[in-house]
Amino acid sequence: MQVYARRRLVNYIVIALSFVATGFGLLWLVLVLSTLLINGVSAITPSLFMQMTPPPGSSGGLLNAIAGSLAMTAIATAIGTPTGILAGTFLAEYARASRFGEFVRFVNDILLSAPSIIVGLFVYELMVVRMGHFSAWAGAVALAIIVVPVVVRTTEDMLRLVPATLREAAVALGAPKWKVIVMVAYRAAMQGMLTGVLLAVARISGETAPLLFTALNNQFWSGDLNAPMANLPVVIFQFAMSPYADWQTLAWGGALLITAAILLLNITARTLAAWSSFRQ
Amino acid sequence: MTAETMLAPAAAGAHRRAWGDTAFHALTFFFAAGVLLILSGVIVALIVGALPALERFGFGFVVADVWNPVTEKFGALAPIYGTLVTSAIAMLIGIPVAFGIALFITELSPVWLKQPLATMIELLAAIPSIIYGIWGLFVLAPFVQEYIEPALINTLGEVPGIGMLFAGPPLGIGVLTAGFILAVMVLPFISSIMRDVFETVPPMLKESAYGLGATTTEVVWQIVLPFTRIGVFGGILLGLGRALGETMAVTFVIGNSHHITASILQPGTTISAALANEFTEAVGDLYLSSLIALGLILFVITFIVLAIAKLLLIRLEKQAGR
Numbered sequence: 001m002q003v004y005a006r007r008r009l010v011n012y013i014v015i016a017l018s019f020v021a022t023g024f025g026l027l028w029l030v031l032v033l034s035t036l037l038i039n040g041v042s043a044i045t046p047s048l049f050m051q052m053t054p055p056p057g058s059s060g061g062l063l064n065a066i067a068g069s070l071a072m073t074a075i076a077t078a079i080g081t082p083t084g085i086l087a088g089t090f091l092a093e094y095a096r097a098s099r100f101g102e103f104v105r106f107v108n109d110i111l112l113s114a115p116s117i118i119v120g121l122f123v124y125e126l127m128v129v130r131m132g133h134f135s136a137w138a139g140a141v142a143l144a145i146i147v148v149p150v151v152v153r154t155t156e157d158m159l160r161l162v163p164a165t166l167r168e169a170a171v172a173l174g175a176p177k178w179k180v181i182v183m184v185a186y187r188a189a190m191q192g193m194l195t196g197v198l199l200a201v202a203r204i205s206g207e208t209a210p211l212l213f214t215a216l217n218n219q220f221w222s223g224d225l226n227a228p229m230a231n232l233p234v235v236i237f238q239f240a241m242s243p244y245a246d247w248q249t250l251a252w253g254g255a256l257l258i259t260a261a262i263l264l265l266n267i268t269a270r271t272l273a274a275w276s277s278f279r280q
Numbered sequence: 281m282t283a284e285t286m287l288a289p290a291a292a293g294a295h296r297r298a299w300g301d302t303a304f305h306a307l308t309f310f311f312a313a314g315v316l317l318i319l320s321g322v323i324v325a326l327i328v329g330a331l332p333a334l335e336r337f338g339f340g341f342v343v344a345d346v347w348n349p350v351t352e353k354f355g356a357l358a359p360i361y362g363t364l365v366t367s368a369i370a371m372l373i374g375i376p377v378a379f380g381i382a383l384f385i386t387e388l389s390p391v392w393l394k395q396p397l398a399t400m401i402e403l404l405a406a407i408p409s410i411i412y413g414i415w416g417l418f419v420l421a422p423f424v425q426e427y428i429e430p431a432l433i434n435t436l437g438e439v440p441g442i443g444m445l446f447a448g449p450p451l452g453i454g455v456l457t458a459g460f461i462l463a464v465m466v467l468p469f470i471s472s473i474m475r476d477v478f479e480t481v482p483p484m485l486k487e488s489a490y491g492l493g494a495t496t497t498e499v500v501w502q503i504v505l506p507f508t509r510i511g512v513f514g515g516i517l518l519g520l521g522r523a524l525g526e527t528m529a530v531t532f533v534i535g536n537s538h539h540i541t542a543s544i545l546q547p548g549t550t551i552s553a554a555l556a557n558e559f560t561e562a563v564g565d566l567y568l569s570s571l572i573a574l575g576l577i578l579f580v581i582t583f584i585v586l587a588i589a590k591l592l593l594i595r596l597e598k599q600a601g602r
Contacts, residue, residue, distance in 0.1 A: 011495035018388060021380025025401050025471070028464045032407060032415050039418075087315050090308035104312050107319050109590050113518060115525020115582055117552045118322060121575045124559075125325035145318055152315060178304035206408020209527040209552070213559050233410050237528065240414045248418075255414050259407060266406045270399065 033259070040256025043249045053219055053235055056244045062254050064221045068229040069205070072136055072215060075225075076143030076204055081197050083144070084151025091152065092159035093181055105156075112149040119145050120210035128214060136222075136229035139215025143204040150203060154196025158189035195273045202265035206258050208233035232258055326579055329572035332565060341573060347538035349562070354570035356577055358538045362455065362548040363578070366530060367523040369459025369544065374466045374523075375516055381467070382474035387496055387504075398475065405468035413532030416461045417453075421533055424460070425452025429545055447543040451535070455544045458534040462526055466519035473515030477508040477596070511596045517589035525582045527552035551578040 047061045054060025087104070095101025123142040128134055162185045170180040186193070216228040217238060236254045239247035333354060334341060344355025385397055429450030437446035481504050489499045505512065535547025536557045549557075551574045562568045 007495055007498070011497040014383075014497040014500075015388060018380040018384040021377045022384040022397065024377055025381050025404065025467055026397075028467075029400055029404055029407075031419070032411065035415055035419050036411065083311050083314060086308045086311035090305075090312035094305055094308060095312070101312075104315055106587075106590055106594070108315050110583065110586050111315065111319060113521050113582075113586050114322075115527065115552060115578060117525065117527045117555055118326070118575055118579050118582075121329070121555070121572060122322045122325045125329050125572070126321065148315065148318065176298075177301050179300070181304070202406060206410060208408070208410045209556060212556055216560065233408070233528075236410055236414060237531075240417060241532070251414060255411050259411055262406055262408065263403065266403065 036252070036256050036259055039249075039252040043253025044256065048250070048253050052221055053230060053239075053250070054246065055219070056242065057246065059246055060250070062232065062235065062250060062257075064218065065230040065232045065235040065254065066257070068136065068215070068218070068222070069232040071225075072140045072143060072211075072229065072231060073201060073204055075137075075140035076147055077197065077201055079140070079144040080147025080200065081151055084148045084196075084200075085155050085193065087148070088152040088155025089159065089181060092156040093177075093185070096160075108149045108152050111145075112153060115209075116146055116207055117209035117212075120213045123210065124213040131226075133226075134214060134216035134228040136215050136225040136227065139211045139229065139231065140225075142210035142214045143207060146204050146207060146210065147200040150200035151193075151196050154199070155189075155193050158192030158196070159185055161192065162188045191272050191275065195269045198265050198269035198272070202262045202269070205262050205265070206233060208237055212237075322579070326572060326576040330569060330576040332569040333573040336566060337570075341570070342577065345540055349564070349567050352564065352566050354566070354573075356551075356570075356574055358540050359549050359551040359554045359574055360577060361540050362534065363524055363550040363552070363581075365455055365544065365548070366459045366462055366534070366550055367520060369456065370462035370466055370523040371516070371520060373460065373463035374470060374519060377463070378467050378470035378474060378515075378519070381471040382478055383500060385471075385475055386478040387500060398472070401468050401471055403468075404464065405472075409465065409526055409528040412461050412465055412529035416457060416529060416533040420461065421452035421457050423452075424457050425450045429456070432545070444542045445544055448541070448546050450545060451547065453533055453535040454546050455534065455548045458530045458548075458550070459544070461529045461533060462523045465526060465529060466523050469522055470515050470519035473518060473593075474508075474512055477511030477515065478504055480511070481507050510592050514589045514592035514596065517585050517592070521582050521586040521589060524585065525552055525578060527556050531556045551575070 047059070049061060049063060049066065051059075051061030052064045053062060087108075091101050091105055091108075095104070119142050123138050123145070127138040127141060131138070159181075166184055166188055167180050170184045171177075175183070211231055211234050215231055215234070217234045218228045218230040220230075222229050232254050236251045236258070239251035239254075242248065337344065337354065341354065342356050342360070344353075345357040346353045346355045347358060348354070381401060385394055385401075389397060429446075429452070432446045433448075433450060437443050485503050485507065486499055489503045494502070530550050531553040534549055534553050536549050536553055537547040538549055538554070539546075541548070555571055555575060559568075559571050562571055
């Protein structure tokens, strides 16, 4: 009977610890989000969206940084998405069991978790050093390199889920393989692939490290992709580390904007994924 | 009409079809090869960039504890040490908590709560590292300075032997705070992989154990963990890979000091934090090259950790497929 009591006690302790661990994890989510809301909401004013980043000690907004982030994220997505989809297609359709496919898959998974600051260094060597100056193009390329592995992974996973019967039906009608892939498999896997792209966009919206040595920052409005461009993450980094209260407030406002955008993208992506699996 | 001319249109169609297939196959192959090109490009760029520093300092670069931009003497020991120590703290806190969460979601949680809980934990991974950084600087660091560090100094700091780990004034900014933030950041990665591999345990095995009267704890220790140990280890390594390379959150709270101190309460630096702080301000080719050499070292360390993690998880997938 004593053994039984001890086993039960141990079990209760483990269950209690597991409760505590889960609470600990959720606590952080609540803490981070609530601090963001408390500090960020007061910074969200019309001028945040209408004025440029200010010099130290005066008020201003984040307009140039918001525009720069949107521009670079858009270019990065435009470069990274087709690249990732085609590479993912190769893995799912032409190299399911081949040695080469396995190797590419392995390398892609490494890229997926590789430190993003390394990508920044790579693009610095590749573009900034050669061109002789920091530029928005370099920032966009660095972000695109982060988009690619995410899209490759989801595209491959989603294409693999397309039922073989669907492909066989198309092949039986005489469609060549490329047509089966583009007109049947892509359509069937559309929602899943879109989810991947949304998650990739969410990931690069907050990436700071790869932009530090590529797009750098710019205090002013710039539409020139060949020049340094302001962007939210780097502005937040610079302003938060500064001793000026005005800058710190702007940093909180920018942080809230980014987090809200990312959570929205994530929730959209998840809803889309749930919806598509429901339909299948 | 001969049979040959009758078949001609069909043959032309087949030819066109074959051509389209070849082209599409080649196109996708080209982009898949592009993935390899990115990784090899990263390796080549880092080696080329690091070469001047490595030629100047040789292998001594890795083991030298000196970082002086004025005299142009550079060594990577302090950043490497900081990277390893912060990641170790992160793992020490992160692994048990991630295990607890995975255990709760797979074994204890009511069914309706599983998905929402899993999603909320995964949202922790969606929050960008700069947000953790700004939060760590303004909220966590003052809290640690006010409450946690004085408590540590007054209790563990008094213990002979390990006391030196908790020496010095409470600054809030330092190795411990950085490790703590890293722990929260790797939590979702480790716990979601643990959850995935826990789900692969055949219910029959668990039910047999429960049927024999085992408690939840015993089922997890004696059935689930032995069955999934490869996957759990792979997940831990994947989390470690993340922690080693994490940049912004650490940069905010570590204090960027190139001095190795035994105390985890003091400021330090990591490879990625040194890069983020100093790269754009580095003057002189040797300084820049030394920073890139730091990046190369970080890449080699994370590559090894991630490669082992991936190989373990691939092995697991093959086992499950069999």
